[in-house]
Amino acid sequence: MIHLKRAFYAILRWILGFFRVLYQSIHLALSQIWANKTRAVLTMLGIIIAVASVTAVIAALSGLKAKILSQVKTFGTNTIFIMPTRPDEGPKQHASWWEIRFEPEQFDDLMEHCPSISKLGRQSSGGRHTVSFRDRSAENVNVNGIEPDCFQIESRTFLLGRPLSLMDEMQTRQVCIIDPRLQNELRLKRDCIGQQILIGHNAFIVVGVIEPRPSSPFGDTGSENYEIFIPFKTNLKLQPYPWIYAIAESRSAEVSEDAVAELRFFFRRTRNLEPGEPDTFRVESLKSALEQFNQIAIVVTMVAGGIVGISLLVGGVGIMNIMLVSVSERTREIGLRKAVGARRSAILTQFLIESVVLCFIGGLIGIGIGYLLTQAIANIPKAELDMAHIPWQAVAISFAFSGTVGIFFGMFPAIKAARLDPIEALRHE
Amino acid sequence: MASNHVIITLQDVRREYNLGVECIHALDGVTLELSDNEYVAIMGHSGSGKSTLMNVLGCLDRATSGSYILDGEDTTKMSDAALARVRNERIGFVFQSFELLGQLSACRNVEMPLIYANSGWLSRRKLATEALERVGLKGRMRHKPNQLSGGEKQRVAIARALICKPSILLADEPTGNLDTKTSREIMDLFRQLHNEGQTIIMVTHEADIACHADRIIRMQDGKVISDLPTAEDPASQHLKATHTKEAQA
Numbered sequence: 100m101i102h103l104k105r106a107f108y109a110i111l112r113w114i115l116g117f118f119r120v121l122y123q124s125i126h127l128a129l130s131q132i133w134a135n136k137t138r139a140v141l142t143m144l145g146i147i148i149a150v151a152s153v154t155a156v157i158a159a160l161s162g163l164k165a166k167i168l169s170q171v172k173t174f175g176t177n178t179i180f181i182m183p184t185r186p187d188e189g190p191k192q193h194a195s196w197w198e199i200r201f202e203p204e205q206f207d208d209l210m211e212h213c214p215s216i217s218k219l220g221r222q223s224s225g226g227r228h229t230v231s232f233r234d235r236s237a238e239n240v241n242v243n244g245i246e247p248d249c250f251q252i253e254s255r256t257f258l259l260g261r262p263l264s265l266m267d268e269m270q271t272r273q274v275c276i277i278d279p280r281l282q283n284e285l286r287l288k289r290d291c292i293g294q295q296i297l298i299g300h301n302a303f304i305v306v307g308v309i310e311p312r313p314s315s316p317f318g319d320t321g322s323e324n325y326e327i328f329i330p331f332k333t334n335l336k337l338q339p340y341p342w343i344y345a346i347a348e349s350r351s352a353e354v355s356e357d358a359v360a361e362l363r364f365f366f367r368r369t370r371n372l373e374p375g376e377p378d379t380f381r382v383e384s385l386k387s388a389l390e391q392f393n394q395i396a397i398v399v400t401m402v403a404g405g406i407v408g409i410s411l412l413v414g415g416v417g418i419m420n421i422m423l424v425s426v427s428e429r430t431r432e433i434g435l436r437k438a439v440g441a442r443r444s445a446i447l448t449q450f451l452i453e454s455v456v457l458c459f460i461g462g463l464i465g466i467g468i469g470y471l472l473t474q475a476i477a478n479i480p481k482a483e484l485d486m487a488h489i490p491w492q493a494v495a496i497s498f499a500f501s502g503t504v505g506i507f508f509g510m511f512p513a514i515k516a517a518r519l520d521p522i523e524a525l526r527h528e
Numbered sequence: 529m530a531s532n533h534v535i536i537t538l539q540d541v542r543r544e545y546n547l548g549v550e551c552i553h554a555l556d557g558v559t560l561e562l563s564d565n566e567y568v569a570i571m572g573h574s575g576s577g578k579s580t581l582m583n584v585l586g587c588l589d590r591a592t593s594g595s596y597i598l599d600g601e602d603t604t605k606m607s608d609a610a611l612a613r614v615r616n617e618r619i620g621f622v623f624q625s626f627e628l629l630g631q632l633s634a635c636r637n638v639e640m641p642l643i644y645a646n647s648g649w650l651s652r653r654k655l656a657t658e659a660l661e662r663v664g665l666k667g668r669m670r671h672k673p674n675q676l677s678g679g680e681k682q683r684v685a686i687a688r689a690l691i692c693k694p695s696i697l698l699a700d701e702p703t704g705n706l707d708t709k710t711s712r713e714i715m716d717l718f719r720q721l722h723n724e725g726q727t728i729i730m731v732t733h734e735a736d737i738a739c740h741a742d743r744i745i746r747m748q749d750g751k752v753i754s755d756l757p758t759a760e761d762p763a764s765q766h767l768k769a770t771h772t773k774e775a776q777a
């Protein structure tokens with residue numbers, strides 16, 4: 100028992116001693132670094148750049164991801180986008196937009212041929228009109244024709260009134276839904292439902308006010324512009340040849356791949372594409388977009404990781420160099436410390452901790468600069484990076500990397516210091 | 529004095545530097561015995577092996593052959609870590625060029641050996657303060673070495689050497705970088721420390737410094753050529769002669 104107790108106290112003393120040495124060494128390292136501030140900062144540059152860039156890249160990626168996830172939350176993962184595009188190859192490669200546009204009839208009977216689709220909403224846009232109310236007007240407003248299901252698929256919320264109904268659509272009623280910014284611009288009443296506004300020269304009755312859309316990473320959806328929605332067919336009367344696209348919803352997220360396949364098959368037929376001819380449209384599920392993003396994110400992370408790896412290497416070599424200089428400058432000091440009883444391990448720890456502290460400070464500055472970069476990135480207009488933020492994992496990774504670099508590249512100089520012969524070290528000029 | 533127990537025993541200690549073309553015998557069979565509370569001066573020409581002997585005594589260097597027993601323990605068989613501990617706990621070293629760390633205050637310089645003795649912050653401060661008081665530098669705690677005179681620097685170095693209460697204080701030419709007056713002050717300090725019970729071994733090539741010790745060991749070519757109480761050593765006789773001459777004049 101007594102032996103155990105003694106062993107316990109011995110271990111306790113050893114641990115206490117260890118922390119004391121740690122504290123001592125950190126204190127010493129800080130005062131050394133403080134004594135050579137400029138040199139230290141220049142040395143840390145590599146680490147600073149590496150850490151700053153890794154933090155900024157991670158912050159940008161996680162911001163983008165957060166953005167996309169928030170989109171997915173509003174759309175739902177079973178949302179599918181359908182839009183015309185020029186193929187990358189084949190005779191239609193250089194086709195005009197006019198040739199590849201969707202025509203309203205190309206969607207006829209879609210629901211019967213695509214059993215995995217539960218909802219479909221066609222949208223048309225392209226017409227810019229002056230919208231006015233009494234003496235107030237807004238120029239160049241993008242007027243969208245939509246089918247009733249569109250808002251359901253997008254799950255957008257209404258601030259006032261109701262969505263467009265099937266009756267509005269069937270009877271090509273002259274009704275519209277506006278966003279609050281347009282409401283303000285035209286100085287409509289607070290409760291503007293039932294008020295009549297002019298789109299071009301046609302009178303429309305406001306039936307609803309919709310909450311503005313959050314900006315989207317899938318392109319400019321007009322978040323900066325006023326939004327005004329009228330029934331799809333009513334829009335066809337205003338402008339007979341609009342730009343048409345659609346959003347659909349699959350019955351569940353699991354069948355979204357099937358739904359995409361069915362839609363492709365359907366449109367290839369209605370658009371009279373020959374076998375082997377490339378698609379002149381795109382059918383994209385949000386799920387696949389998410390997967391695509393994840394793949395891009397991996398590539399970006401790997402590229403960034405490579406850059407960071409190289410700059411860490413360069414930074415590490417810088418640290419090693421400066422530590423070697425430090426060891427040779429302080430040879431006499433090392434000799435003296437050994438003469439008064441420092442063991443090899445104590446000298447080794449001292450220099451190792453100095454290089455780790457140097458790297459940690461570099462890491463800290465790097466994270467600070469990374470934070471500033473992130474703020475800058477988040478404020479780039481239209482870059483969709485306003486949700487960029489530094490996740491705590493990035494901070495942890497940065498510190499882990501700096502620490503590792505400190506230990507790895509500090510080891511050789513530290514061993515060199517520890518191995519010095521005290522007499523020769525004291526004789527050093 | 530004879531009743532004091534022996535703390536250092538050197539038995540045929542050799543230290544050779546093998547330079548390939550020739551082999552230098554820096555210590556060529558030194559046999560010595562030193563007792564507790566002795567005050568010894570080691571004299572000799574430059575290159576006679578004084579520093580080498582001090583380094584071996586201070587466990588900074590190992591003898592090529594022979595045995596060195598310190599406080600009853602054979603140091604020749606000790607590991608490097610054990611020797612570091614011996615240097616820390618039982619030996620205080622004073623150098624000709626002080627060897628203070630420029631960026632540290634006097635107090636922190638004095639504390640340094642205690643860091644490797646694993647002692648806590650408070651006791652370090654306390655012991656350092658005491659040690660500085662002992663060497664008469666009470667008011668110089670916060671001064672950096674470049675704010676101190678040569679004599680004061682050497683006092684700080686002595687305080688550092690004393691802080692772990694070593695069995696022996698080793699001083700290799702402690703007055704080599706000091707003027708006559710300051711040298712005398714340092715010698716007075718050594719005398720005071722010796723009176724308080726400190727065992728001191730110092731190296732010097734100046735006769736008037738050596739005369740402050742109780743025993744003078746003379747070396748030549750790595751060998752001890754004479755080992756006498758100060759009164760019987762030619763140095764003191766020579767000194768006496770000059771003193772009487774001065775008195776007559």
Ligand SMILES: Nc1ncnc2c1ncn2[C@@H]1O[C@H](COP(=O)(O)OP(=O)(O)O)[C@@H](O)[C@H]1O
Nearest residue numbers: 545552554572573574575576577578579580581
């Ligand atoms: N590291 C070394 N390598 C080779 N020779 C050395 C070394 N250190 C000392 N010596 C030689 O050993 C002899 C004794 O040197 P030292 O003890 O320093 O003399 P001193 O009495 O002047 O202090 C000298 O001849 C010196 O050249």
Ligand SMILES: [Mg+2]
Nearest residue numbers: 578579580700
């Ligand atoms: Mg010498």
